[in-house]
Amino acid sequence: MTAELSGSGPIFLAGIPTRGVALARRLREELARRGVAAECGAVDVAMYRDDLGMRGGVRPLRGTDLPMDLDNWTIVLVDDVQQTGRTARAAIDAVLGFGRPKRILFAVLADRGGRELPIRPDYTGLELSARPGAKLRVRLAEVDEGEEGISES
Amino acid sequence: MMWTRKDLVALSELSAEEIVFVLDTAAEFKGVGQRRLKKVPSLRGKTLVNLFVEASTRTRTSFELAAVRLSADVVNITATTSSLSKGESLKDTAKNLEALAADLIVLRHSAAGAPQFLAERLQAGVINAGDGSHEHPTQGLLDVFTMRERLGRVEGLKVGIVGDIRFSRVARSNLWALTKLGAEVILIGPPTLVPREFERTGARICHRLDDVLPELDVVNLLRIQHERQKAGYFPGTGEYASLFGLNAARAARLKPGALVMHPGPIHRGVELDGSVADGPHSVILDQVTNGLAVRMAVLYLCGSMALKEEA
Numbered sequence: 001m002t003a004e005l006s007g008s009g010p011i012f013l014a015g016i017p018t019r020g021v022a023l024a025r026r027l028r029e030e031l032a033r034r035g036v037a038a039e040c041g042a043v044d045v046a047m048y049r050d051d052l053g054m055r056g057g058v059r060p061l062r063g064t065d066l067p068m069d070l071d072n073w074t075i076v077l078v079d080d081v082q083q084t085g086r087t088a089r090a091a092i093d094a095v096l097g098f099g100r101p102k103r104i105l106f107a108v109l110a111d112r113g114g115r116e117l118p119i120r121p122d123y124t125g126l127e128l129s130a131r132p133g134a135k136l137r138v139r140l141a142e143v144d145e146g147e148e149g150i151s152e153s
Numbered sequence: 154m155m156w157t158r159k160d161l162v163a164l165s166e167l168s169a170e171e172i173v174f175v176l177d178t179a180a181e182f183k184g185v186g187q188r189r190l191k192k193v194p195s196l197r198g199k200t201l202v203n204l205f206v207e208a209s210t211r212t213r214t215s216f217e218l219a220a221v222r223l224s225a226d227v228v229n230i231t232a233t234t235s236s237l238s239k240g241e242s243l244k245d246t247a248k249n250l251e252a253l254a255a256d257l258i259v260l261r262h263s264a265a266g267a268p269q270f271l272a273e274r275l276q277a278g279v280i281n282a283g284d285g286s287h288e289h290p291t292q293g294l295l296d297v298f299t300m301r302e303r304l305g306r307v308e309g310l311k312v313g314i315v316g317d318i319r320f321s322r323v324a325r326s327n328l329w330a331l332t333k334l335g336a337e338v339i340l341i342g343p344p345t346l347v348p349r350e351f352e353r354t355g356a357r358i359c360h361r362l363d364d365v366l367p368e369l370d371v372v373n374l375l376r377i378q379h380e381r382q383k384a385g386y387f388p389g390t391g392e393y394a395s396l397f398g399l400n401a402a403r404a405a406r407l408k409p410g411a412l413v414m415h416p417g418p419i420h421r422g423v424e425l426d427g428s429v430a431d432g433p434h435s436v437i438l439d440q441v442t443n444g445l446a447v448r449m450a451v452l453y454l455c456g457s458m459a460l461k462e463e464a
Contacts, residue, residue: 047185047193047453057155058457060174061181068187097190 293326
């Protein structure tokens, strides 16, 4: 990631709430340690989802914080778990609402398999194969109680 | 909390928490209006019908633009073009709209209770865009949204609502939203238009604007309708303006930072002098911008729930 991003112009790490935002901040620290400067923020995908009405109620919107003009930026979408690709698809649409970035990349902590759209991460922390109906929980110190980790239930 | 209503009929029914939920959602949609692409796909492929059985260009346009920015398809029906003028009942009209697969119906009607009637009978979400003297919930929401945005809070504000309280759905929706969120409401106008029974709502009644003007954080001026004058509720617009109109001399007595609001359209020189409407206290154009964000939020929230069954 460092090799690919260095010298490529302004970089923005766009975390998908909730845990993607925390991961984007961590990634920024890691990149800074390696000499690559990046900004970070959030991209809420709720308005761009394709499953409106399929849940029991509407959850609060969680805020989007992207550069107002992101032409020529490299945007790295950051999420905790990749499964179907639908969230990433919605995030790409949300980012394009702010302009025409030079490039959009996608980084996930864990890829659990089960893709439904032809969208795959550029950077994957961990490849997993979870049972199709299983719930994968990521716990991060910034957001969750207890010890950090990934568990299947 | 989660939003679970398919309809927005009256602010009297909403909890304080639900009102704040809509305001927070609207704040996010206001952000969408500042993006390069001012449109999101939330209601793509869904149909919204603006059913206006009573004329209103502004509210209808605001709902239409809100729906377009959510990518819905919009059909406008006004009383003069609809079969309602040929005697079709409201229920039949609505059933027909539903048979055409309308997902959301925005209803403006001269009869109080018409939106409730439809909401109970249709799977489509029903949004009240003003029903008789009952409520105009999106106006109430956009007014408190504007106060919260400008003054940072609603709780503890002293809000004066001036004018035709008796017949005003805007006053009622404001009253509900403001009292639920902990503001102090003072209803101001002649006794004929601000009857004593409004004290039951917890609001203060005042018949002299000059007595309370310097203590108000917000002055919300309502439009005076000429029909009321003909019916004898006040003697004339000149006298009304001299007692309750916000002119430059009165505006000089406002607190620094106090807000002047008006739901529009303004009668310059009656409720409000032009210099005040265009002056530093005025947030009247913010109200218009915020109205769009609030209506996007309401359509997004109720639309999500109205679409639930078919999904």
